[in-house]
Amino acid sequence: MxxxxxxxxxxxxxxxxxALRRDLHIHPELGFEExxxxxxxxxxxxxxxxxxxxGLGGTGIVGTxxxxxxxxxILLRADMDALAMTEVTGLPYASQSPGKMxxxxxxxxxxxxxxxxEAMAQRDFSGTVHFVFQPAEEGRGGGAAxxxxxxxxxxxxxxxxxxxxxxxxxxxxxxxxxxxxLASSDRWWVxxxxxxxxxxxxxxxxxxxxxxxxxxxxxxxxxxQEVNPLKTAVISxxxxxxxxxxxxxxxxxxxxxxxxxxxxxxGVRTYLEEAIARHAQGIxxxxxxxVDVRYTRGISAVVNAAAPTEVARxxxxxxxxxxxxxxxxxxVMAGDDFSEFGMRVPGCYVHLGMGPMRPGGQHHGTNxxxxxxxxxxxxxxxxxxxxxxxx
Numbered sequence: 001m002x003x004x005x006x007x008x009x010x011x012x013x014x015x016x017x018x019a020l021r022r023d024l025h026i027h028p029e030l031g032f033e034e035x036x037x038x039x040x041x042x043x044x045x046x047x048x049x050x051x052x053x054x055g056l057g058g059t060g061i062v063g064t065x066x067x068x069x070x071x072x073x074i075l076l077r078a079d080m081d082a083l084a085m086t087e088v089t090g091l092p093y094a095s096q097s098p099g100k101m102x103x104x105x106x107x108x109x110x111x112x113x114x115x116x117x118e119a120m121a122q123r124d125f126s127g128t129v130h131f132v133f134q135p136a137e138e139g140r141g142g143g144a145a146x147x148x149x150x151x152x153x154x155x156x157x158x159x160x161x162x163x164x165x166x167x168x169x170x171x172x173x174x175x176x177x178x179x180x181x182l183a184s185s186d187r188w189w190v191x192x193x194x195x196x197x198x199x200x201x202x203x204x205x206x207x208x209x210x211x212x213x214x215x216x217x218x219x220x221x222x223x224x225q226e227v228n229p230l231k232t233a234v235i236s237x238x239x240x241x242x243x244x245x246x247x248x249x250x251x252x253x254x255x256x257x258x259x260x261x262x263x264x265x266x267g268v269r270t271y272l273e274e275a276i277a278r279h280a281q282g283i284x285x286x287x288x289x290x291v292d293v294r295y296t297r298g299i300s301a302v303v304n305a306a307a308p309t310e311v312a313r314x315x316x317x318x319x320x321x322x323x324x325x326x327x328x329x330x331x332v333m334a335g336d337d338f339s340e341f342g343m344r345v346p347g348c349y350v351h352l353g354m355g356p357m358r359p360g361g362q363h364h365g366t367n368x369x370x371x372x373x374x375x376x377x378x379x380x381x382x383x384x385x386x387x388x389x390x391x
Contacts, residue, residue, distance in 0.1 A: 009375075009380070013119075014375055017111045017112070017115045017372075017379070018375060020040070020111050020114075021107050021108055021111040021370065021375070022372075024040075024102065024107040024110060025093050025094070025095065025101075026094070027096065028083075028095050028100040028101050028102045028107070029080075029081065029082055029097075029100070030082055030100060030140075031081040031135055031137070031138055031139075031140035031141075031142055032081075033081075034059040034135050037059075037080045038054065038059045038133065038135070041061050041110065041114055042054055044114055044118065045114070045117055045118075045131070048118045048121040049121050050064060050065050050121060051063070051064040052064075056151060056154075057144075057145035057149050057151075059080075059135040059136075060135050060145070060149075061132075062130050062131065063130070064128065064129070064155070065117065065128070065129045066127075066129075067125050067126060067127070068124070068126025070125075070126030070127035071127065072127040072389065072390055073127060073128035073129070073130065073155070073157045073158055074127070074129055074158060074160070074161065074385075074386070074389050074390070075129075075131075075132050075155065075159075075161070075345075076116070076129060076130070076131055076132065076161050076162075076382055076385065076386075077113075077132040077133075077160065077161065077338060077341060078106070078112065078113035078114075078131075078132070078133055078134065078162075079106045079135075079137035079138075080106055080109075080133050081106055081138050081140070082095075082100050082101055082106065082107075082138075083101060083102070083103045083104060083138055083364060084099055084100060085099070085100070085101050085103050086099055086366060087103070089358075089369055101366070101368075102368075102370070103364050103365060103366065103368045104138070104363050104364060105165040105354075105363070105370040106137065107370060108165055108371075108372070108374070108375065108378070109165070109378075111375065112382065113163075113382060114131075114133075115375065115378075115379040116131070116378075116379050116382030116383050116386075117129075117131040119383050120386050123383070123387075125390040125391070126390055126391065127390035128390075129386055129390070130155045130157060132146070139298075141337065142337065143337035143338065143340030143341065144299075144337065144340050146340070158345060158346075159307075159308045159348075159389065160308070160338070160345050160346070160347035161308065161312065161349075161350075161385055162302075162336070162347070163349070163350050163352055163382070164336065164350075164352070165352050165354050165374065166351035166353050167362055168354075168355075168356060169329075169351060169352075169354065169355075170353045171353050171354060171355030171371070171373060171377075172320060172324060172353060172376075172377040173323075173324045173325075173326055173352075173353040174316045174320065174324060174326060174351065175326035175328075175329045175350060175353075176325070176327065176348060176350045177304060177326075177328060177329055178304050179304060179331070180264035180301055180302070180303050180331045181301075181302045181303065181304055181331050181332075182332060182335050182349070183232075183234070183264055183331075183332070183334065183335055184262060184263055184264070184266075184297070184298070184299060184300050184301045185260065185298040185334075185335035186260065186261045186262070186269070186273070186296060186298050187258065187259070187296045188259055188260075188261060188273075188276050188293070188295045188296070189258045189294045190256065190276070190291065190292070190293050190294075191254060191291065192215070192256075192283075192289055192290075193253065193254050193289060193290040193291065194206040194207055194208035194211065194254070194290075195253060195289070196250065196252055198249060198250070198251070199248065205251050206288055207251055207287070208242065208255040208289060209242055209243065209251065209252060210287065211284060211287050211289060211291070212255035215257060215279060215280055215283050216237055216257065218279045218283070219237060219259075219276060219279055220235060220236075220237065222235055222275045222276070222279065223272075226275055227268060228268075231264075231265055232263065232264055232268075232333075233272060234263070235259065235261050236259050236261075237258070237259040239256075239257070240257050240258075242254065242255035242256065261273070262335070264301045264303065264331065266300075269297075276295060277295065280293050298335070299335045299336070299339050299340070300339040300340075300343050302335075302336055302338055302339045302347075302349050303342070304342075304348045304349060305342075305347060308346050308347055311348070311389055312350050313325050314384075314388050315381055315385040315387075318384040318387065319377070319380035319383065319384035320377055320380060320381065326351075329351065336349065352377060352378050353374065354373075355371055355373065357371070
């Protein structure tokens with residue numbers, strides 16, 4: 001496959017959006033702190049003639065564009081937040097905010113959707129488009145915050161679309177695949193409460209450490225032995241706290257383990273929650289100790305619906321050519337709270353190829369940088385979605 005060159009935006013517009021993207025990269029903002037970013041977005045939307053709603057979900061922005069007589073309405077969503085990481089790229093436009101960087105390309109997502117809004121303000125269609133600039137995608141609940149603030153009451157829509165850059169996918173190609181794309185993302189904590197004792201006299205206590213060890217062996221076996229092998233799920237223990245390395249002759253009274261659980265299926269998701277609690281409680285009962293189990297549901301899975309996926313594919317072909325359409329990729333177990341929109345109306349979340357990356361330039365890596373060469377393809381696709389949906 002070769003890189004494509006959509007003509008939806010001029011070289012001058014591409015240069016302008018690239019400069020803006022790099023400015024956002026220099027000034028990254030964490031979730032719910034995107035004040036500078038949202039001000040820039042709002043001012044440019046207003047200058048383009050869109051109706052702008054500020055402050056939805058904290059720092060979220062909605063730019064509304066209505067044309068023609070059509071009754072259909074759609075939302076197009078981009079995320080704006082950065083990650084709490086220190087950039088090591090050494091680029092001229094590297095982050096100037098220590099401990100913060102755009103390590104997932106949300107700066108690029110923002111400028112591509114903004115460019116599409118500015119372009120569509122000059123083009124004809126019939127219906128309503130809500131350009132949604134969401135805060136706090138990176139685990140802080142920005143999508144849910146916008147919904148709680150009444151997004152769907154204030155901006156009723158018939159379909160939702162999202163886009164994310166894809167590392168090492170051919171430049172200018174877009175994957176639109178029906179079905180699961182990203183997993184639900186939940187967190188769990190298990191605290192065993194035993195009886196502490198001298199390390200030389202374990203018989204005088206009841207070991208929370210032993211319970212934790214048994215639990216670690218069992219919890220990672222749930223997916224292998226209890227979940228239908230035709231379903232996909234992950235349970236990972238990711239943190240443990242117990243004892244003190246300065247007191248290696250003390251058996252601690254408590255041990256806490258925490259981790260993540262992920263799946264694409266709500267039934268499997270519920271089973272994982274129940275199974276984690278069942279195993280923890282069974283181990284505690286067998287050792288005669290107490291246990292506290294906490295399970296917090298985070299974002300739901302992103303599952304592409306058939307109709308908007310077909311629209312997305314037609315939009316790719318319209319904007320970039322048939323060769324740019326990718327119809328099969330493997331889903332991943334990462335998450336995205338685009339699901340807050342896509343689970344309420346039919347949705348499609350696509351992946352935009354950025355081409356080969358610099359060594360170590362992976363999502364959530366300190367050496368990551370968005371490839372500005374894909375900006376025209378992203379803008380072109382967003383515009384084509386509007387034209388396909390709102391003819």
